[in-house]
Amino acid sequence: MQSTTYVPRKKYSGSLFYRLLLSFIIIILLLVSFNVASFTFFRSSIREEIIKNSSSNLETTVASYEKNIALIKSLLVSLYFNTHTEALKNNPQQFDFYILSQVQRELQNVLASNQLYLYNIIYFFPKRDFALDKDGSREAHMMFSKFYTSSLYPDSFWPAEVAKPAQSFRVYPSAAFQEATSFSSRTIGTFNPVMFKSAAMDSFAIFALLDSAQMFEAFSHFQRDADFYILDENGSETFAATSRTEPLKLKSTTTNSGYYWEGTNYYFYKKGAETGSTYVLIVPLATITEQFFKLNVFMITLIVLSIIIGVGISILFAKRFNNPLSAIIGSIQQMDRHSTPYVTPIREFNVISQKLHDLFLTNETINRDLITKNSLLKHYAYLNKVKMIHTDIEGAKISIDSDRPYVIVLYQLMYIDSQLAAMDMDPNRASYYIKEFVHSQFIQTFKDSLTFQIEKDQILTILFIDDSEREALDVLLLDIKKIFELDASYCTVTIAVSPVYDNAFAFNTAFEYTLQLARQRKLGEDVQIIREKENLPPDLWLTPANMKEFTANLTSGNAAITIPIITKTLELAVKRGASYAQIAELAKEIVNLIIKTLYASHNPMSLLDEKRSPADSLRNCRTLAQFQQFFEELLTQSAAGIRQKKEATDYITSFVTSYVNDHFGSDLSLDLLADKLNITGAYLSTYFKEKTDTNFSDYVNTVRMNKAMELLKKTDLKIQDVASLVGYYTIASFNRMFKKHTGLTPSEFRRAQL
Known part of the structure; x- marks a missing residue:
């Protein structure tokens, strides 16, 4: 009787399956108990956390609004007192066309990034009925009665605001603006007008249109049913994102920041230090109650599902883990019946620990070490071939697969400096990531492929294939091209693919051939795959007649002649089929000619005094239009400097x-x-x-x-x-x-x- 009850107990207590299942169930129960206790403990403080979170969200929003208004004020101050604006203010009777065009270009550059959420900036001269913005100049009454018209701000509003004394900067309430011309009528958007002027000067002011909706979308992080207001120092509403129809009235006892509960709502408020405006967030109490209910339902559902799924997975996992292990143990015991197993509470691991642990661990370590060393030796051998490095160690015999056909794929990387700087990444690190990506793509299809970085802007892949596998290579390269095109904004890639070579001793010749293919890249920002060698035109240069005309007009500061000469020279190079490398070299030589010509005629070029040299700008040119724009700006600036020097005397x-x-x-x-x-x-x-x-x-x-x-x-x-x-x-x-x-x-x- 005693023996019949003892054997099953020992069998079940020592089985790995039952021990795993019991352990999983204990862990599940402990986790469920912990979750229930945690939920009970923290439920009482959820309301305070929600209130704290709403206050924190409002503070973040206020900080963002105040910072943006401060930046806008700083921008308007700099525009008000810059050289071109001073020239317009000092000569109000007759505007210089060149100064107006420079001011318009400055406004276009400022508004291009839109980081301050400005829709437009308007220079306003009320006494001359003249206004200037990013799109041009026109009569002021036409600007505010047709192009930027609003029921809240009629065209008579703007001169009256400029005429008010002791007021230099102000943010006005938001309003909807329309464009109502004889050709069309449309709503432009909802803007907060912003004014900056000198308190003692009523003949000039700068107005900015601040996009209210974009600012709210960018700076707010509130619940969907929350209401948001901005009140000025007098308590008047300057912006509202709400579905309420009645006006907002705060308690008279409010301080600079805080919150209170009134009716069915929580009122959170904070006063901005920069503008003096009061920001108000209204959160309905129903939102907090709804969150409590959702949290209760979620926790109960989560606990029930956790128990059901946990028990089910525990049984399944224990069975799948135990059954194969039992079969392996039986085969190992038959191989060696005389071994003495290491004693543990689980009999399966008594066998596994002695028979497999040391053997498999040692074998795996040795294999991994051999594979790693073999891969490193191959990389070393091919890198030596590419770099033309010869070793004097006679015992170091490294095979480079001399009996296998191979193809070389070269990736020439051209980075956009400004984009890399914005990503806070140097070219070496970017090239490393690209190398790892290329390696991961090739190793899946071609197991013996080797990929390594040979220069900071060059990556090389060696594939051991024959002609029958070229189709698979072409498909893979097209897939890689599509992925590279997603990152074309910061890196332009040229992929040069060599023919199939059978002789490993021709490796250097194959590599040089692939380099020549890469130099055949044409202008453009796209990813180009080059497989065939073509005849490029001879070295490009200006004709003697064009060079004489170019240098003469460059010395005299005549950009109207020099720019077309360079433009046509570049266009002719493209028509003749010149590669990107040839055009880049031609552009470099033209820049050197400009520098030498100007310095020889005692007209130093101001671009050389800037932080960014012409050579740096040239490296970022990829298309014909970019090269032409570069030379147009360079020659225009040089001509302006020369003319200014001549006109000064x-x-x-x-x-x-x-x-x-x-x-x-x-x-x-x-x-x-x-x-x-x-x-x-x-x-x-x-x-x-x-x-x-x-x-x-x-x-x-x-x-x-x-x-x-x-x-x-x-x-x-x-x-x-x-x-x-x-x-x-x-x-x-x-x-x-x-x-x-x-x-x-x-x-x-x-x-x-x-």
Whole structure:
């Protein structure tokens, strides 16, 4: 009787299955007990945590709003007192077209990033009824009655605000703005107007339109049914995100920050230090009650599901773990019946611990060590081949798979410096991540492939394949290309693929061939896969005639001539099929020519004094348009510096150029300007030619054509109206001169811009 009860007890108590199942059940019960106790303990403090969380969310929102308003104020101050704005304020009777264009460009640059949630910035001159924004200039009453009209802010509101004394900065309540022109009528958005001006000056002010909806979306982190208000120092509402219809009235006993409970709502409030505005968050009590109910339901459901799933998984896992292990134990015991097992409470592990632990652990360690060393030796061998390194150690015989056909894939990486800087990543670290990604892709299809980084911008993959596997390689490369294209904003990749080589001794030749393929990359920001070698045009350079004309006009500061020469030279290089490397080398040589020419003529280039050199900017050019834009900015800046230097010491030339730029739409003649200078027309013609290397008539035509191109680009005016505005009274003479200057008719030029 005693023996029949003892054996089953020993069997079940020593079985791994029952021990695992019992352990899992005990752990599940302990976790459930802990969850129940934790829920009971913390439930009493949930209301305080919700209140604390709402207060914290409001503080974060207030800090974001106040910081943004402070940044906007700082921006408006810098714009108000910068050089170009001072020039407009100091000469209110007649605005300089060049200064206006510079101010407009500054506004476009400021508003391009939109990090301050500004929709527009308007320079307002109430006494001249003049306004200027990012889109251009127009009469102020037209600006505020048609383009930015609001029932809360009629066009008479703005001059009245500027005229108020002792008020320099103010944020006005938000309102809906519309554009109501004769052509269309549409709602632009909901904005908070912001004003900055000098308290003692009523002839100029800067107005900014702050996008209320975008700011709220970016800065708020509230519940969906919560209401949000911003009140000014007088308690008036400047912004509201609410479904309530009645106005908000806070208790008179409120301090700078805090909360109180009134009716069915919690009121959280905080006063901003920068603006003095009061920010109010209203959270319904129903929200907190609903969260309690949801939390109770969730916890009960979670506990029940945890018990059911935990017990089920415990039984399944214990069975799956125990059954195979029992079979393995039986086979091992048959192999060695005389061994003495190590005694443990579980008999299965008595066998496993002695028979498998040391044997398998040792064997796995040895295999892993051999595989790792073999892989490192192969990488070392191929890297030596690529780098042309020869070792003198006679005993180091490293195989490089001399009997297997192989293909070399080279990845040439070209990073965008600004994007890498924004990601806080250096090129070496980025190349390492790309190398690891390429290795993970190839190792799945080609088990023996080797991928390693040979330079900071070059990654190499060696594949041991034959011609029958080229199709699989092509499919894999297309997949990798698609992934690289997702990151094209910060890295441009060229993939060069060699043919299949059978001889390992030709490895250096194969690598050089692959490098030459990579140099065949064409202009563009796309990922390019290059497999075939093509004939590239010979080295590119300016023709002697173009070089002579270019250097002469560069020295005289004539950007209207030098820019088209470089533009056409680059376009010709692209038409001839030049590679990116050839065009980049051509651009580098042109930059060197510009620097040498300017320094030889005692006109140092200001770009060299900036933090970012022309060479750095060139490295980020990928397309023809980017190269052309780079040279347009470089030559324009150089020409402006040269002209400024010349005009500073040459009254006659300065007068002529200023008069032509101010009156290009009027009847201009050499005798007219000579009379104004009290000199003869012949002397003025000779003097102007000597100082500028340009005839007076050519200069007038160049200014008029530049103005015409600008009007054709940025307006929808008829060509006949453009001709009249720039001083041509017959369309035929305008068409003839425009085509001579640009190579296109006005209609063709406008279509090309579109």
